[in-house]
Amino acid sequence: xxxxxxxxxxxxxxxxxxxxxxxxxxxxxxxxxxxxxxxxxxxxxxxxxxxxxxxxxxxxxxxxxxxxxxxxxxxxxxxxxxxxxxxxxxxxxxxxxxxxxxxxxxxxxxxxxxxxxxxxxxxxxxxxxxxxxxxxxxxxxxxxxxxxxxxxxxxxxxxxxxxxxxxxxxxxxxxxxxxxxxxxxxxxxxxxxxxxxxxxxxxxxxxxxxxxxxxxxxxxxxxxxxxxxxxxxxxxxxxxxxxxxxxxxxxxxxxxxxxxxxxxxxxxxxxxxxxxxxxxxxxxxxxxxxxxxxxxxxxxxxxxxxxxxxxxxxxxxxxxxxxxxxxxxxxxxxxxxxxxxxxxxxxxxxxxxxxxxxxxxxxxxxxxxxxxxxxxxxxxxxxxxxxxxxxxxxxxxxxxxxxxxxxxxxxxxxxxxxxxx
Amino acid sequence: xxxxxxxxxxxxxxxxxxxxxxxxxxxxxxxxxxxxxxxxxxxxxxxxxxxxxxxxxxxxxxxxxxxxxxxxxxxxxxxxxxxxxxxxxxxxxxxxxxxxxxxxxxxxxxxxxxxxxxxxxxxxxxxxxxxxxxxxxxxxxxxxxxxxxxxxxxxxxxxxxxxxxxxxxxxxxxxxxxxxxxxxxxxxxxxxxxxxxxxxxxxxxxxxxxxxxxxxxxxxxxxxxxxxxxxxxxxxxxxxxxxxxxxxxxxxxxxxxxxxxxxxxxxxxxxxxxxxxxxxxxxxxxxxxxxxxxxxxxxxxxxxxxxxxxxxxxxxxxxxxxxxxxxxxxxxxxxxxxxxxxxxxxxxxxxxxxxxxxxxxxxxxxxxxxxxxxxxxxxxxxxxxxxxxxxxxxxxxxxxxxxx
Numbered sequence: 001x002x003x004x005x006x007x008x009x010x011x012x013x014x015x016x017x018x019x020x021x022x023x024x025x026x027x028x029x030x031x032x033x034x035x036x037x038x039x040x041x042x043x044x045x046x047x048x049x050x051x052x053x054x055x056x057x058x059x060x061x062x063x064x065x066x067x068x069x070x071x072x073x074x075x076x077x078x079x080x081x082x083x084x085x086x087x088x089x090x091x092x093x094x095x096x097x098x099x100x101x102x103x104x105x106x107x108x109x110x111x112x113x114x115x116x117x118x119x120x121x122x123x124x125x126x127x128x129x130x131x132x133x134x135x136x137x138x139x140x141x142x143x144x145x146x147x148x149x150x151x152x153x154x155x156x157x158x159x160x161x162x163x164x165x166x167x168x169x170x171x172x173x174x175x176x177x178x179x180x181x182x183x184x185x186x187x188x189x190x191x192x193x194x195x196x197x198x199x200x201x202x203x204x205x206x207x208x209x210x211x212x213x214x215x216x217x218x219x220x221x222x223x224x225x226x227x228x229x230x231x232x233x234x235x236x237x238x239x240x241x242x243x244x245x246x247x248x249x250x251x252x253x254x255x256x257x258x259x260x261x262x263x264x265x266x267x268x269x270x271x272x273x274x275x276x277x278x279x280x281x282x283x284x285x286x287x288x289x290x291x292x293x294x295x296x297x298x299x300x301x302x303x304x305x306x307x308x309x310x311x312x313x314x315x316x317x318x319x320x321x322x323x324x325x326x327x328x329x330x331x332x333x334x335x336x337x338x339x340x341x342x343x344x345x346x347x348x349x350x351x352x353x354x355x356x357x358x359x360x361x362x363x364x365x366x367x368x369x370x371x372x373x374x375x376x377x378x379x380x381x382x383x384x385x386x387x388x389x390x391x392x393x394x395x396x397x398x399x400x401x402x403x404x405x406x407x408x409x410x411x412x413x414x415x416x417x418x419x420x421x
Numbered sequence: 422x423x424x425x426x427x428x429x430x431x432x433x434x435x436x437x438x439x440x441x442x443x444x445x446x447x448x449x450x451x452x453x454x455x456x457x458x459x460x461x462x463x464x465x466x467x468x469x470x471x472x473x474x475x476x477x478x479x480x481x482x483x484x485x486x487x488x489x490x491x492x493x494x495x496x497x498x499x500x501x502x503x504x505x506x507x508x509x510x511x512x513x514x515x516x517x518x519x520x521x522x523x524x525x526x527x528x529x530x531x532x533x534x535x536x537x538x539x540x541x542x543x544x545x546x547x548x549x550x551x552x553x554x555x556x557x558x559x560x561x562x563x564x565x566x567x568x569x570x571x572x573x574x575x576x577x578x579x580x581x582x583x584x585x586x587x588x589x590x591x592x593x594x595x596x597x598x599x600x601x602x603x604x605x606x607x608x609x610x611x612x613x614x615x616x617x618x619x620x621x622x623x624x625x626x627x628x629x630x631x632x633x634x635x636x637x638x639x640x641x642x643x644x645x646x647x648x649x650x651x652x653x654x655x656x657x658x659x660x661x662x663x664x665x666x667x668x669x670x671x672x673x674x675x676x677x678x679x680x681x682x683x684x685x686x687x688x689x690x691x692x693x694x695x696x697x698x699x700x701x702x703x704x705x706x707x708x709x710x711x712x713x714x715x716x717x718x719x720x721x722x723x724x725x726x727x728x729x730x731x732x733x734x735x736x737x738x739x740x741x742x743x744x745x746x747x748x749x750x751x752x753x754x755x756x757x758x759x760x761x762x763x764x765x766x767x768x769x770x771x772x773x774x775x776x777x778x779x780x781x782x783x784x785x786x787x788x789x790x791x792x793x794x795x796x797x798x799x800x801x802x803x804x805x806x807x808x809x810x811x812x813x814x815x816x817x818x819x820x821x822x823x824x825x
Binding site for chain 2: 045048126
């Protein structure tokens with residue numbers, strides 16, 4: 001008796017290793033159709049989740065790139081209080097030295113100063129209020145995508161030139177080549193006046209900019225607003241977005257207390273929150289999809305186990321430990337999920353890689369999407385997380401779905417089970 | 422064989438395998454309930470977009486002078502008789518208003534800002550635009566003759582001014598020359614810090630007309646009870662106001678319109694995805710149901726049941742379970758929508774919400790056409806998924822089955 005049990009037990013232990021693995025695999029294929037359908041469901045979920053996540057990651061990257069690339073950069077140095085209360089006298093001093101220092105830092109791709117003021121812009125006899133930015137023309141081209149969005153004329157070179165939003169130019173009745181008068185107040189309370197030639201207009205798709213922004217060379221602005229070696233912001237573009245945080249910490253430590261370092265998520269309010277909101281929405285949808293597939297797979301396991309009651313009865317009667325039997329069933333579940341994930345990944349990864357290069361055209365809505373910092377195509381982005389997360393999720397769900405029916409095995413009485421139909 | 426009998430047979434057959442059919446039912450239930458809720462949330466977003474665009478002083482339909490959109494100045498205006506009323510039945514309209522809207526510059530003691538200045542009749546605005554719902558610190562404008570200024574709270578902070586103080590407003594008059602006048606700040610309105618609050622200022626219609634030296638208006642805005650009536654409203658207004666541009670909100674706010682259309686596509690895509698996910702489970706269960714009843718079907722055929730009836734039986738079982746899941750899922754979805762009827766609080770992402778064009782509370786909006794579309798798709802799924810199993814069932818020859 002002891003020898004028999006011992007042999008059976010050791011047999012059972014062996015069964016749950018190499019032999020057990022092969023048996024589990026073969027069990028899967030005893031009912032091909034069912035295995036293919038179940039793994040198909042898992043593969044479908046993995047494919048969809050992979051694709052949706054890749055598209056999300058790609059879109060977010062595009063939105064961040066576009067938003068920071070447009071005007072605000074990855075981070076800005078400003079005088080403390082300027083962001084909430086943009087007054088003309090709230091400036092950074094010794095700007096030239098600071099900019100040189102920044103340009104020397106390894107993670108900094110571009111750095112340039114900017115003057116900012118609210119002004120009255122007029123041509124002929126129409127006047128409009130607008131925001132003026134004094135920029136460094138040569139640096140600005142690398143810092144912002146606005147100079148590339150020329151709708152008429154060209155961007156600034158130097159001297160008495162102004163670059164304005166197309167809608168603004170239209171509203172004041174100025175065309176490229178016309179003279180434009182710009183009036184504002186200096187830090188001392190005096191009048192700042194600039195008579196500039198409109199050399200170009202831009203069309204960014206963002207109403208706030210097209211209707212209310214003009215750019216002039218920073219030297220002209222500094223002269224008119226009586227700002228000597230001072231600016232309202234130093235705009236920095238890091239080598240890549242990921243380095244922003246590390247860079248900003250370093251800059252913060254190296255700066256005096258009256259200078260703040262603002263990162264892009266503080267400069268473009270709402271973008272990060274919009275991304276988070278989208279992410280939450282997405283997760284809810286993924287959850288529902290995963291739940292449905294899990295229920296389907298669960299159903300399959302229940303059916304399978306029910307059909308194999310006699311077989312289990314026999315195995316238990318012959319001496320297989322219930323734990324080993326459950327282990328075998330769990331192995332079947334793992335194989336099933338691995339097949340499914342393999343299908344999903346095999347279709348999903350090439351698809352995403354291909355679309356990463358060509359992009360998904362947005363068609364008619366693309367013009368409108370510019371206001372949301374989207375370009376005219378969505379480029380899904382493939383990274384490790386995008387592949388790993390859906391796979392892990394579905395493996396976990398499948399295991400869970402397989403566990404509950406498998407636990408029923410513990411309640412089986414071999415004698416009754418053998419008699420089941 | 423009579424359909425009713427087949428239906429009864431099908432229903433009873435489902436109950437013979439309670440567990441697995443209950444599982445399938447629950448998958449359909451979750452999918453349908455999820456569809457209903459998610460489509461309602463997306464619709465809520467869609468209607469928020471529209472509401473915002475419309476309440477944002479656009480209205481469902483607007484009348485403008487030709488050329489005003491490109492050149493929004495007082496030069497592009499039109500004269501409206503005092504007795505004018507839009508040619509739209511009163512029960513289709515929530516209200517309408519005439520306005521003068523011009524770009525202007527406001528100067529406080531220390532700051533200058535470019536704004537959009539509107540001359541309004543406060544009584545008309547209350548019903549049709551966001552002004553009806555905002556909190557105001559200080560006084561609201563009393564009537565169309567009120568010569569004070571109502572500013573956004575954000576704008577007032579930027580200008581460093583407050584209730585009771587004076588500011589100077591400059592704008593281009595009807596004769597093309599710049600006009601300016603002093604205004605006392607009557608009150609500050611709170612529009613949740615939106616872009617609106619930072620750039621819109623209001624005063625009485627008549628004082629603004631006087632300042633600009635005109636008796637004309639730049640726009641007439643109509644708010645309808647149901648946006649579906651837009652096209653008809655458009656037509657009657659266009660006939661009534663010949664020579665002027667009559668535009669629906671979709672043309673005036675193309676970005677919002679694009680997002681609006683996008684929502685329809687998003688809902689459809691989501692339906693299809695969930696139906697496909699269900700398909701796997703449905704086919705699996707039906708196939709099992711057919712294959713384990715080979716003897717039964719063989720016997721029925723031997724007794725004289727026609728092949729057509731076998732097909733109908735399999736299809737019937739599929740349709741019945743889909744129908745049950747559909748009905749219960751819709752009921753659950755509606756219950757969930759009722760639970761969230763107060764709206765889902767999105768204020769944690771307040772600024773992101775503004776960027777995306779949402780409101781701080783997302784209220785789900787159940788659209789019956791969505792429920793109908795989903796039902797049709799679910800039933801189609803039920804029919805299509807049963808095609809292969811039914812074909813397999815029909816191929817069962819009575820003799821083969823009896824030999825098992």
